[in-house]
Amino acid sequence: MNKQELIDAVASATGSSKSITGEAIxxxxxxxxxxVVKGETVQLVGFGSFGQGKRxxxxxxxxxxxxxxxxxxxxxxxxxxxxxxKDAVNGSR
Structure with a gap:
């Protein structure tokens, strides 16, 4: 799924316009x-978390x-x- 397909799916699910949905995304x-650039962690409960790592x-x-x-x-x-x-991807739900 690319960005435009994501916008289409979210707009369809919410009944919102594609332009407003695109701006929101x-x-x-x-x-x-x-x-993440500032070094903070972003946690989306049930989805996952984004953060910085070091190599x-x-x-x-x-x-x-x-x-x-x-x-x-x-x-x-x-x-x-x-x-x-993880459970959704593995079919546990």
Whole structure:
């Protein structure tokens, strides 16, 4: 499902217009992004939580030459699925 299909599904489920639904989805994504950038965790009960993770610096290899390269440390985005979401995916509900 892409963004437009998500907008169509939510608009259909709520009876709202697609333009208003698109703005609402954009606002939700923006709010989640801003919170995670600040280092906060966003918890959506029953769905999951978004937060920052850390990846340590490490040594890798260039696959073309086999030469060792150093890969810098980086922040990552992590998503942890909630129990209800996991149960729905696994068919327990």
């Amino acid at each position: 954009d606002a939700v994504v923006s709010a989640i992004t801003k919170a 340590a610096a490490r040594t890798g290899r260039n696959p073309a030459t086999g030469e060792e390269i150093s890969i810098a440390a980086a922040k990552t985005v992590k998503f942890t699925a909630g129990k209800a979401f």
